[in-house]
Amino acid sequence: MLETLLNVEEYGSGTGPDLFLRLTSPLRSPEHYDHALAQELITRHAALRERLTAAGVEPSWQPPRVVSESAPLSVMALATSLHQHYLPRFRHLALVLMPESVASETAWSQWVERAVRGPFSPQVRWVCPDPIERNAFKQVARGTPRLIHTCVAGLNMAAALEEISEAAGDLETPQGRFRHLFVQMSRALGAGDLQLAEQCRTEAVAMAGSQGWRHLQVVAQIALGSGLLSAEGPQAALAEYRQAEAVALQAQAEGEPSGARLLLQARLAVGSALVASADWKHAASVYEQVAVLAAQIGDLLMELEGWRMAAWCHEQAQSWEEAWYCGSRALETAQLMDAPARQSSTLGYAGACLLRLTELAHFSDKRTEIEQQMEHLLGPVWQPTSPGGTQA
Incomplete structure (x- = not known):
């Protein structure tokens, strides 16, 4: 969702009053990161010239002249200059820091703390996405409560998908009913409700079978198996994957064009469960079958x-x-x-x-x-x- 927001705002479709610029320079050390961001900011502005022009903005900003080589302009100084140049077109300039790599979580949090305590313009904001399970900035935020605002995205995507499915309608048709059952099964797996997940799978597989949708039967069974693999262990998953394999074999016997591909996917799933069980002999045999199947359908990547x-x-x-x-x-x-x-x-x-x-x-x-x-x-x-x- 964040990627979508940034793409909309950066590439000319946004309607908000702020300018978002995403910076992805790697953080190799806190000492050199500022310079890397400054150089990337200049490059990003140059890349946005055409889009700014299309939005009715004259892209005439030029970086301020450096006083001396020993005192290069900071990324904040450049950002402040950029924002002032385009006033009043943009209310704020938001620099979204998404480094493609970081030397360490400690180096990342150290740089953020240094940045928020340093000189800044009220109209320039740092945006630092941080996965909640990592929470690298927790201590920094506690130490600088007036300078850092934390917003936790409490998203329930499984519930959102179910709402979307309901809003899409057609729940009385086979297509709509299967779609909704699959979404409900996924949500149940995420919530750890295996009984409900299995009920949804049973009905979805029966629905798909009555319509001759072998590929959807396989998809539903592999999806449930993947949930069972982490919740109940490899043997429970293997039983589900074997059922998917049987359906794929049936599709192949019926001459369905996708039969071989379905069997390939099912056997990949079977192999993963056998590996999780440390059943090396049988897993090796299954993967050899995968290689032969992949060769038959011309899939060199899966054959390898x-x-x-x-x-x-x-x-x-x-x-x-x-x-x-x-x-x-x-x-x-x-x-x-x-x-x-x-x-x-x-x-x-x-x-x-x-x-x-x-x-x-x-x-x-x-x-x-x-x-x-x-x-x-x-x-x-x-x-x-x-x-x-x-x-x-």
């Missing part, structure tokens, strides 16, 4: 993922030969992909798995070959930064 996860599961089961075979198949699949697709895939984890296997005597002579292949496919810096876990 199937072989990659199968290799990882075999590695956990200490089935070294099978792990090597599946990992090698992942690399073979990657060779059929274009460079951008490889870069966005999990190929690096497949390579890391094979590299770990070369630590075994049986595969030790393959290490140089694997390193060369991976550098050819992904470049010299190809190894993932977090080598552990499934990375599913």
